[in-house]
Amino acid sequence: MGAPAASPRRRGRGEGSIYKDEAKGRWYAAVSLGYGADGKTWRRQKVSGRTRAEVAAKLRELHAEHDTGAQPVPGYTVHQMVSDWLAEGLDGRSGETVKLNRNVLKPVVAYIGDIELRKLTAHDVRRALTRLAATHSSRTVVVVHNALTRAIRHAEANRHVLHNVAALVDTPTGQKGRPSQALTAEQAVELLAAAQDARLGAYVVLCLLTGIRTEEARALRWDHVDLEGGTIAVWRSVRRGGDTKTERSRRTLRLPRTAVETLRQHQARQASERLAAGELWKDQGLVFTTTLGTLLGAGNVRRQFKAICQTAGIGSSWAPRELRTSYVSLLSASGVPVEEIARLAGHSSSRTTEVLYRRELRPVLVKGAEVMDQLFG
Numbered sequence: 408m409g410a411p412a413a414s415p416r417r418r419g420r421g422e423g424s425i426y427k428d429e430a431k432g433r434w435y436a437a438v439s440l441g442y443g444a445d446g447k448t449w450r451r452q453k454v455s456g457r458t459r460a461e462v463a464a465k466l467r468e469l470h471a472e473h474d475t476g477a478q479p480v481p482g483y484t485v486h487q488m489v490s491d492w493l494a495e496g497l498d499g500r501s502g503e504t505v506k507l508n509r510n511v512l513k514p515v516v517a518y519i520g521d522i523e524l525r526k527l528t529a530h531d532v533r534r535a536l537t538r539l540a541a542t543h544s545s546r547t548v549v550v551v552h553n554a555l556t557r558a559i560r561h562a563e564a565n566r567h568v569l570h571n572v573a574a575l576v577d578t579p580t581g582q583k584g585r586p587s588q589a590l591t592a593e594q595a596v597e598l599l600a601a602a603q604d605a606r607l608g609a610y611v612v613l614c615l616l617t618g619i620r621t622e623e624a625r626a627l628r629w630d631h632v633d634l635e636g637g638t639i640a641v642w643r644s645v646r647r648g649g650d651t652k653t654e655r656s657r658r659t660l661r662l663p664r665t666a667v668e669t670l671r672q673h674q675a676r677q678a679s680e681r682l683a684a685g686e687l688w689k690d691q692g693l694v695f696t697t698t699l700g701t702l703l704g705a706g707n708v709r710r711q712f713k714a715i716c717q718t719a720g721i722g723s724s725w726a727p728r729e730l731r732t733s734y735v736s737l738l739s740a741s742g743v744p745v746e747e748i749a750r751l752a753g754h755s756s757s758r759t760t761e762v763l764y765r766r767e768l769r770p771v772l773v774k775g776a777e778v779m780d781q782l783f784g
Contacts, residue, residue, distance in 0.1 A: 425462055434459050436466040468569070485527060486520035488562045489555075496561035500647060503705065511547075511554050514539055524562060529572045537579050544584035552578045588729050589736035590615075592782060594721045599665070599783055601719035607711040609673035610695050611730065613639075616666045616779045618734030618752050621727045622646060623656070625703050627694045634671060637662045641753065645702070656753035663779035670694070735760065741778045751775045 425436045437453045454465040489512050497505050518535035519527065532555065540548045556573040563571050590598065595615060602608030614624050622644040631640040640659045644651050651657050662670075673694070680698055681688045689700040697703060713723045731752070738748050749757040 425459060425466065427459070433457060434462040436462045438466060481523070481525075483524050483567055484520060485522050485524055486516055488524050488567065489516055489520070489558050491565075492558035492561045496558065501645070503645070504647070508554050511551055512558070514543075515551050515555055524559075524568050527559075527568075527572055529575045532573045533576045533579075536576065540579040540581040543581050545581040546584055548581040549578050552576070585724075587732050588725065590721070590725075590729070590733040592737060592740070594719070595733060595737065596783065597719040597721060598716065601715050603669075605711065605715045605718070606676070607695065607708065608715065609669045610708065611712065611715055612669040613666050614727065614730035615733060616663045616783065617660050617775075618731050618738075619660070620644065620652065620656075620731060620753075621705070621708060623651065625693075625695060625705075625708065628692045629674075629694055630692060632670065632694060634667055634674075637664075637667050651753070653753070653755045655750075655755050658750070658753050660751070661776040663776045663783070665779070665783050737782065738775060738778060741782070743775070743778060747775070 424438075425434065427434050433455050434457070435453060435455045454462060456462040456465060493505055493509055497508065515535050518538060519531050522531060536548060536552055539551060543551075552573065556571060559568065559571045559573050562568050598615065599612060602611040605611070610624055613619065613627075614621060617639065619627075619639075619641055623641050626643040626645045626649065627639065627641070628643065631642060633639070638659055638661055642651065642657050643649050644656075646652065677696070681690075681700065684699050687699050691700060691702065693700070693702060695703050697707070708727050712725070712727045716725045717723050735748055735752060738751070739745070743751075745760050746757045749760040752760060754760045
């Protein structure tokens with residue numbers, strides 16, 4: 408007689424149970440997770456699947472979560488996870504940074520926001536990023552992927568999830584971004600003329616004629632401006648901590664005469680706005696402000712800059728950062744050597760200038776404020 412068939416091993420205490428519901432035609436597993444935070448309620452968790460193997464895999468995942476201390480909350484979605492990260496995981500960052508990350512994550516949250524975080528898979532993340540890549544630039548897709556990875560890492564640290572599935576996915580290639588543009592000398596003349604009557608005209612004039620970054624212009628203080636001596640000290644930016652982008656970005660620049668005169672007019676305009684605002688004015692010593700004296704938002708600058716561009720008749724496809732690109736282009740076209748342009752622009756090396764502004768650079772000769780005076784003075 409053959410040996411008797413081996414009976415299934417009885418699962419040990421705490422290992423959970425697997426069974427089939429014949430009426431529903433599905434397999435189920437249940438595991439006890441011990442007492443809850445109140446010390447009284449016995450916690451049990453159930454999973455189901457079409458096959459025994461599928462349910463056994465889910466049961467192993469539950470045990471792994473329990474062993475590592477992860478405490479996934481049923482119903483805790485990707486949307487809630489992102490909201491928690493924005494509220495808690497960016498502590499100490501500026502409101503602008505939080506807003507930027509919220510806007511960056513909006514499209515991916517629209518795709519996978521309703522999925523429970525504990526059920527989110529690498530396939531879900533890859534599919535969402537691939538959809539995003541179909542309509543957005545590669546740089547945008549990279550930024551979104553990085554933000555999502557950091558948000559899940561925050562949830563992982565808070566034991567809401569066992570694995571960071573976003574870290575397992577390669578970033579798909581998106582669309583080619585719009586190449587940076589540079590104003591011609593003729594377009595620059597039109598823009599400077601249109602800026603004269605605009606509230607933010609001095610901002611445009613200063614960025615175009617000195618090449619300072621838009622983040623440096625927004626943080627510029629009057630005590631760093633010497634209109635008598637005709638200089639500005641670029642020592643701050645709106646970055647976290649107020650530091651400039653690099654150490655070499657801290658520089659003192661001679662102002663072209665046009666910029667000095669425009670800043671005098673802007674100072675008088677700001678004094679009138681301060682009187683009109685009365686007690687509502689928040690004096691922060693900034694050169695460029697809202698009508699109440701507070702820091703200008705990047706969106707505010709973009710909107711006003713586009714309006715000035717339209718008035719100048721050069722179209723509305725320009726970005727404020729392209730004032731700096733135009734500065735480099737105009738200096739190069741006037742014969743200023745790349746090493747001098749790098750110093751004026753505050754680049755860490757002339758290599759940075761060559762790589763980032765290659766289309767705008769030409770070889771050869773001379774200087775910053777003097778060239779701008781010749782072109783626009």
